[in-house]
Amino acid sequence: MRIAVIGSGYVGLVSATCFAEIGHEVISVDNNAAKIAMLERGEVPIHEQFLPGLLDRHRGRRLKFSQSVAEAVEKADAVFICVGTPPSATGEADLSFVEAVASEIASALRGGKVIVEKSTVPVRTCEWLRKSLLLNGAPLGSFSVASNPEFLREGTAVTDFLYPDRIVVGADDELSRTTLQKIYEPLTTGSYYQRESFIPAPEAAPLKARIIITNARSAELIKHAANAFLAMKISFVNTVANIAECVGADITEVCAGVGSDSRIGPRFLNAGIGYGGSCFPKDVQAFQAVANHCGYDFGLLTEVMRINAEQRRVFLKKVRSALWTLRGKKLAALGLAFKGDTDDVRESPAIEIIEALLAEGAKVRAYDPAAIGKTREISELNGLEYAADAYDAMTGADALLILTEWKEFASLDLNRVQKLLKYPIVIDGRNLYERNQMTDVGLIYYSIGRSVAAPKHLTAAAQEPETEVVLPIGGLELPSGARSAA
Numbered sequence: 001m002r003i004a005v006i007g008s009g010y011v012g013l014v015s016a017t018c019f020a021e022i023g024h025e026v027i028s029v030d031n032n033a034a035k036i037a038m039l040e041r042g043e044v045p046i047h048e049q050f051l052p053g054l055l056d057r058h059r060g061r062r063l064k065f066s067q068s069v070a071e072a073v074e075k076a077d078a079v080f081i082c083v084g085t086p087p088s089a090t091g092e093a094d095l096s097f098v099e100a101v102a103s104e105i106a107s108a109l110r111g112g113k114v115i116v117e118k119s120t121v122p123v124r125t126c127e128w129l130r131k132s133l134l135l136n137g138a139p140l141g142s143f144s145v146a147s148n149p150e151f152l153r154e155g156t157a158v159t160d161f162l163y164p165d166r167i168v169v170g171a172d173d174e175l176s177r178t179t180l181q182k183i184y185e186p187l188t189t190g191s192y193y194q195r196e197s198f199i200p201a202p203e204a205a206p207l208k209a210r211i212i213i214t215n216a217r218s219a220e221l222i223k224h225a226a227n228a229f230l231a232m233k234i235s236f237v238n239t240v241a242n243i244a245e246c247v248g249a250d251i252t253e254v255c256a257g258v259g260s261d262s263r264i265g266p267r268f269l270n271a272g273i274g275y276g277g278s279c280f281p282k283d284v285q286a287f288q289a290v291a292n293h294c295g296y297d298f299g300l301l302t303e304v305m306r307i308n309a310e311q312r313r314v315f316l317k318k319v320r321s322a323l324w325t326l327r328g329k330k331l332a333a334l335g336l337a338f339k340g341d342t343d344d345v346r347e348s349p350a351i352e353i354i355e356a357l358l359a360e361g362a363k364v365r366a367y368d369p370a371a372i373g374k375t376r377e378i379s380e381l382n383g384l385e386y387a388a389d390a391y392d393a394m395t396g397a398d399a400l401l402i403l404t405e406w407k408e409f410a411s412l413d414l415n416r417v418q419k420l421l422k423y424p425i426v427i428d429g430r431n432l433y434e435r436n437q438m439t440d441v442g443l444i445y446y447s448i449g450r451s452v453a454a455p456k457h458l459t460a461a462a463q464e465p466e467t468e469v470v471l472p473i474g475g476l477e478l479p480s481g482a483r484s485a486a
Ligand code: UGA
Pocket: 120, 150, 151, 152, 153, 154, 155, 227, 230, 234, 267, 268, 269, 270, 271, 272, 273, 274, 275, 276, 277, 278, 279, 280, 283, 338, 339, 340
């Protein structure tokens, strides 16, 4: 089929490339001329596994790039809208980019085309889209509108697209239903998986993708509910982690036990410094705004957000309890991205924590395998130093902080770590190690939801102080004057 994908961000670019991979003719559109020129030269603007290889395979063949919505729409059977839906000041999704694209699409509509909303949007956006297309001159009967939410995680977006848990199609008429079914046929019949050069399947991937067909409103709601539920799972686990720590239990053991109940499942049960990224924080807020519009106070989501912010403070408290005062202390920070396998630093818990530490007067030297470039653009991080690799970051540091779950941070040479650090202190916000791995090499190990682990000769150095001193939390909730004093 012929497909136009409007917006070449994370979702648009991955979707366009994967549509080409499963056999469609695709035009990927963006109004950013520099980005289109870059893509045409074969450069990939985001860090995403398998994307460079797939772009190479299809660029100039089944996958073309353009700045013109009209050109792409004229040539397409289906038009996917993949533009940003950022949060507005009230927490609601700002749909002005979707509306602007709708008016451009409207003027190019001829014949029966399917306009598909793929960006994460509040329920009923499809109805607004339909209305906007008509008001902007699209002839009645020249289009139908559908919802096809994406469930792509950054870092594994290509395999998430090609081996989905499910494909959700929200269609209110026959044309959109049959068009979307046809588009995804190579995945739902499994014919794509028979080909020779396909992208390797993740473990336990089904050989035929499951498709769920609903009406448009249900599909829109599925996306918001799924992201809010996952965010809730993380906040729940982080709260249990804090309790586990308090009572001397081990959150990894607790989660292994809880997650082995098939009704709960083992995934998204990793305790840490809270969720971040461009999706969960924004979608939880936007879903709450949807509930408000229905006259319902979704207080559960307020708690999810509160716990998430609190988790950054829990980590900062650990740093203070390990190091006493922070002014002038040298800290090595491993990780800047909001999670591993991505260069995305939007709403990154690592960045929020570093900002708070800098505001308290600590000196931070950071390393991330992919996100240093994007971090340099953040002006609030004045004074942050960047290291060439993980070991360079920790040389002479008073403590090592692990902030992002990159695989390479889970396999550090711990003997080398112990030798390079000034004090033998590791504070791990992602629970990447067993406690005894650290103590065996003489390191004191603080993690989330597990008690502090220390080698025998350093047990006293790792003890929690008896009375808790409440110190200002820079960068997160600064008491007045704290930042200027820092
Ligand atoms: C998320 C969803 O997982 C995708 O299904 C969805 O399509 C996407 O949002 C979206 O709406 O576009 P993403 O934001 O890329 O994907 O990242 P996740 O892998 O979900 O991680 C989100 C955050 O939660 C990260 O900061 C991660 O470190 C944290 N996390 C995740 C935990 O703290 N614990 C866990 O067990 C899992």
